Amino acid sequence: MEQAQRPLPQPTRNTQPYWDAARAHRLVVQECACCKARQFYPREFCTACLSEDIGWIDCSGMGTVYTYTVNRRASSAALADRVPYVVAAIDLDEGVRMMANIVDCPPESVRIGSRVRVCFEQVSDEITLPQFTLEA
Amino acid sequence: MTKHLSKSVAIVGAAESELGKVPGMTALDLQAQAAGRALRDAGLSLQDVDGVFAHVDDRFAGLQLAEYLGIRPRYVDSTSVGGMSNVMHIRHAMAAIEAGMCEVALVAYGSTQLSDGTRKVGGTPEDMRMPRGQFITPYGQLSPIGYYAMVAQLHMHRYGTTPRDLAEVAVAARKWAQLNPNAYRREETSIEEVMASRMIADPLRQRDCCLVTDAGGAFIVTTAARARSLKRPPVYVMGIAESFSHHYTPFGTADWLDTNVAQTAEQALQMAGVTRQDIDVVQIYDHFTIGVIQSLEELGFCKRGEGGAFVAGGRLAPGGDFPINTSGGGLSYNHPGQFGMLLLLEAVHQLRKECGERQLPRAELALVHAPGLVFSCNTTLILGV
Numbered sequence: 226m227e228q229a230q231r232p233l234p235q236p237t238r239n240t241q242p243y244w245d246a247a248r249a250h251r252l253v254v255q256e257c258a259c260c261k262a263r264q265f266y267p268r269e270f271c272t273a274c275l276s277e278d279i280g281w282i283d284c285s286g287m288g289t290v291y292t293y294t295v296n297r298r299a300s301s302a303a304l305a306d307r308v309p310y311v312v313a314a315i316d317l318d319e320g321v322r323m324m325a326n327i328v329d330c331p332p333e334s335v336r337i338g339s340r341v342r343v344c345f346e347q348v349s350d351e352i353t354l355p356q357f358t359l360e361a
Numbered sequence: 362m363t364k365h366l367s368k369s370v371a372i373v374g375a376a377e378s379e380l381g382k383v384p385g386m387t388a389l390d391l392q393a394q395a396a397g398r399a400l401r402d403a404g405l406s407l408q409d410v411d412g413v414f415a416h417v418d419d420r421f422a423g424l425q426l427a428e429y430l431g432i433r434p435r436y437v438d439s440t441s442v443g444g445m446s447n448v449m450h451i452r453h454a455m456a457a458i459e460a461g462m463c464e465v466a467l468v469a470y471g472s473t474q475l476s477d478g479t480r481k482v483g484g485t486p487e488d489m490r491m492p493r494g495q496f497i498t499p500y501g502q503l504s505p506i507g508y509y510a511m512v513a514q515l516h517m518h519r520y521g522t523t524p525r526d527l528a529e530v531a532v533a534a535r536k537w538a539q540l541n542p543n544a545y546r547r548e549e550t551s552i553e554e555v556m557a558s559r560m561i562a563d564p565l566r567q568r569d570c571c572l573v574t575d576a577g578g579a580f581i582v583t584t585a586a587r588a589r590s591l592k593r594p595p596v597y598v599m600g601i602a603e604s605f606s607h608h609y610t611p612f613g614t615a616d617w618l619d620t621n622v623a624q625t626a627e628q629a630l631q632m633a634g635v636t637r638q639d640i641d642v643v644q645i646y647d648h649f650t651i652g653v654i655q656s657l658e659e660l661g662f663c664k665r666g667e668g669g670a671f672v673a674g675g676r677l678a679p680g681g682d683f684p685i686n687t688s689g690g691g692l693s694y695n696h697p698g699q700f701g702m703l704l705l706l707e708a709v710h711q712l713r714k715e716c717g718e719r720q721l722p723r724a725e726l727a728l729v730h731a732p733g734l735v736f737s738c739n740t741t742l743i744l745g746v
Contacts (some may be wrong), residue, residue: 231499232499233489235489236490265612285495291617294565299501316614321614323496323549326501
């Protein structure tokens with residue numbers, strides 16, 4: 226039986242550096258060269274000052290669970306064997322919020338406010354997803 | 362700033378299509394059926410309609426409906442912002458009518474989500490290059506329930522809200538549905554039964570979620586002057602306000618329990634020149650039980666964090682001292698793809714005193730509140746007779 230294809234991100238010109246970094250096990254976010262504002266997800270220009278001069282910074286990889294849920298039903302057939310899984314909104318120490326799974330722990334152990342650390346899950350030759358684990 | 366528009370237009374005809382499970386019909390069929398019924402209700406003809414505000418899960422809904430009805434309107438608007446779309450269309454219609462761009466606006470919606478066997482909107486595959494495709498979908502978020510589960514989790518963590526509080530909302534909705542012959546789910550239920558239903562996305566269970574049904578609806582909006590010459594009692598647009606923030610990727614650092622509702626409520630009440638205490642009928646979009654608790658707080662009917670305690674003890678149910686969602690709501694009445702139309706129509710029926718067993722004793726002023734997508738935008742509407 227053919228295995229269901231997990232929905233994978235398709236990088237664009239603006240997001241390619243983010244996905245390249247993830248493949249090299251680095252979590253990066255955009256920082257404006259002019260006003261130093263940071264933004265997630267990656268965009269064409271800085272939404273704080275309109276500058277197109279945008280760079281990237283390496284994140285510490287640390288963050289805090291803003292909120293989360295435990296999915297008891299998979300969003301696609303390709304994720305069926307992962308149920309139950311945690312989807313969380315994570316506030317990175319760098320001041321932006323992103324979404325990811327919290328992996329390698331019982332879902333019951335996740336709390337709002339839990340400290341988490343980035344890890345990386347290779348899902349195809351091209352794509353590695355930043356994920357998070359609970360910080361002991 | 363929009364105060365001069367208060368009572369400038371009125372709803373003069375309103376109707377639902379067939380509801381529940383309606384096999385063999387398309388969303389367009391239900392939408393058009395409701396449109397015909399709303400026009401008959403208003404005592405108007407298709408030839409009177411010169412503005413079409415239509416929304417199905419298709420971008421070109423306005424054109425499609427005009428073609429089906431055989432009319433050539435001079436104003437069309439198919440803006441889709443999720444569940445609240447048809448409530449927002451009232452404001453768009455008001456603007457167009459005030460600007461002289463049309464005079465008789467038909468606002469219509471239809472959906473066959475139940476018969477089609479899908480909760481999906483649009484039926485097109487997701488574009489994995491878009492922000493949601495790249496940064497949300499790969500993580501398996503269930504949408505929209507996952508987002509509202511995360512909101513509920515936050516509410517419980519911050520304020521101590523309980524699963525029982527959520528269940529109160531579902532049970533109150535069912536009790537109203539039992540008074541509504543058109544409601545899809547009318548059987549007896551209990552807090553315990555809701556709390557024992559299947560967990561889908563913690564802490565939301567199956568019975569915390571709205572129904573999936575087929576349904577259409579339509580209403581007619583025209584100038585206050587013309588409204589007074591028609592056969593039905595005009596239901597005036599007293600106040601309305603909107604706010605918008607995101608699509609499906611709420612990555613700003615804003616608080617997910619502060620979604621600009623306080624702002625739309627205040628603006629709508631100010632435009633109407635009334636206070637919360639003046640409101641007789643409250644219709645709050647109940648996609649999920651937590652949505653009602655959060656909206657009650659943000660609308661200012663109770664303090665932030667007190668929504669759970671506010672709904673306890675059957676307060677929202679028939680006989681309670683804060684009756685809301687008298688149709689049975691999205692939780693027990695009907696919930697097609699987007700519930701805004703039916704939410705608004707129930708307010709109209711209450712104000713026109715057409716609600717039979719579930720009619721509220723005093724119904725002069727109604728507040729309708731609806732969000733769109735995933736706490737992405739809001740409309741607060743005040744209607745009055």
